[in-house]
Amino acid sequence: MxxxxxxxxxxxxxxxxxxxxxxxxxxxxxxxxxxxxxxxxxxxxxxxxxxxxxxxxxxxxxxxxxxxxxxxxxxxxxxxxxxxSDQRPPVAIFVSKQDHCFLDLLWRMRTGELPMRVPLVVSNHPDLGSIAEEFGAQFAHVPINNANRQEAEARHLELLKEHGIELVILAKYMQVLTPAFLAAFDPPDAFHRVINIHHSFLPAFMGAQPYHRAWERGVKLIGATGHYVTDELDAGPIIAQSTVNVSHRDEVEDLIRKGRDTERLALARAVRLHLKRQVMVYRGRTAVFE
Missing domain, CATH: 3.30.70.260 (ACT domain)
Known part of the structure; x- marks a missing residue:
């Protein structure tokens, strides 16, 4: 060792x-x-x-x-x-229904590529519970909507405190974290604690359905972005990005399929850089020491 x-x-x-x-x-x-x-x-x-x-x-x-x-x-x-370097910090992964980024992170953790522990998985849907349990994590199903968001996030914070979580990874969670949640778990400083994967090469195509809008524009390159989460939607400091070529022959479904690979790569790289303490944030941007 x-x-x-x-x-x-x-x-x-x-x-x-x-x-x-x-x-x-x-x-x-x-x-x-x-x-x-x-x-x-x-x-x-x-x-x-x-x-x-x-x-x-x-x-x-x-x-x-x-x-x-x-x-x-x-x-x-x-x-x-x-x-x-020998620390393996406790990490919580927030998921929804899509499993490709979730499974990739767990596999990389199991092989030792990502030096972390995952004692907690949080989801607004029950679909991925069996995967979390297979990897020894507590699975917390916390439904969330506009009406109960404050109560749901209060439960999230309780779970994070209970497990001593140091980092939250949004692996296709598809929910916006409120400023109140971020202020409680991730107060602003040079060392952020929430990482998200966005399915576009930010700052292009922020928000929902970026692959559909990319296809409509006829782009020849799509990508994914691993970034820290801030109050401003999809505008947090960028850690890592991955791209893939597309052509006029590709339909929206092809962009989505190719995009899953870029999402896995960008998120895994962002998480690894964070865990290896190779990222620092200043003036809303990152310095990445590789």
Whole structure:
């Protein structure tokens, strides 16, 4: 097995010497850096950094690393997050009736490609309950409509708290999360906690039935977008996108069929990048360190 590492993500005001400051902090505690990625956004005046180092031989015990990094971030006037490569955070998957993205995520989790646990699956329909149970997850059927949305989302929040959920994945859930839900579970900062798959190459064809509208426009390329969820529909920061060529011979059904593959790929890639702590959000956009 690969030796465990610590990962520091930092966003702070840009200033000279930050690479030396951060790498020096790791090295000063005896850390052996295995990955270091940095980005200076001159227009925003921000510096973004992801540093990963081996835990073996590091001078601070695991439980002391996050407080020490928080003190460093406070001194630099920034935000930080510390995680560890051997963690498998608890994830909730929200689904409806379509199973292709859901099954793909569970398969990738089982093979070890996605370092996560899925103790909870939430759905507004009962159809996928047997799949969730096969993978050892609690299946919560919570019907939702405009009349009961507040009560349903309150139940969602109870379930997320009960299972200690760190990330929600909307795998073709087909419901809009309210600002109240997002404020309770995912307060705005640089490290978002809800990922959605949208069946178009955003920002093209936002909203419902994008494949139908793409077919009507005669596009030659369709895609899917894995993005973080915000109050603005289908406008959250983009993490990953996937595309496929289409032609005049394709009907709407062909676009939908081809689109399922792009949805699986884009969502899996977005989730993996998030779990590997390779994504940071600033000014409504993402920096993806690969």
């Amino acid at each position: 690969t030796a465990a590492t610590a990962i520091l993500q930092m966003i702070c005001p840009d200033q000279p010497g930050l690479v030396r400051e951060l790498s020096g902090w790791v090295a000063g505690n005896g850390g052996n850096i295995v990955h270091a990625d940095h980005h200076s956004d001159q227009g925003a005046g921000l510096f973004l950094s992801r540093i990963e180092w081996q835990l073996e031989g590091f001078g601070l015990p695991r439980e002391a690393i996050a407080p020490a990094a928080a003190s460093l971030a406070e001194r630099l006037g920034g935000e930080q997050r510390v995680t560890f």
